[in-house]
Amino acid sequence: MDRTFTLDEARALLPAVVREARELIAARADLAEIDFARRSGVPSGLGGLPEIKGLQARIEEILSGWSDQGIEVKGIAPVLVDFPAVLDGVSVRLCWIEGERELGWYHRTELGFAGRRPL
Incomplete structure (x- = not known):
């Protein structure tokens, strides 16, 4: 799904993403231990x-749900997701990584994580 998020839309989705990320993190740890x-x-x-x-099925369900909403999954250890967006006419990704409390970072689409900047 090709979707572009506004900052407000991405921030509105973040609480659900964080809840599901916690579940994914627990499943990831259990899977590693087993x-x-x-x-x-x-x-x-x-x-x-x-x-x-x-556990594998639940992880896939979470990841698929995010993808179905247009959220780009960049990693699961740590959990890293991007929300495609446009800021000042430039294609960017609003970027959230496991452990962050809010959606406070972005990077230009072509730069990836290394190009992260605070919003």
């Missing part, structure tokens, strides 16, 4: 293969 236990031959209290499949 996988490590399986590779080590040690049982995990978090489960086994069925739980891995369930």
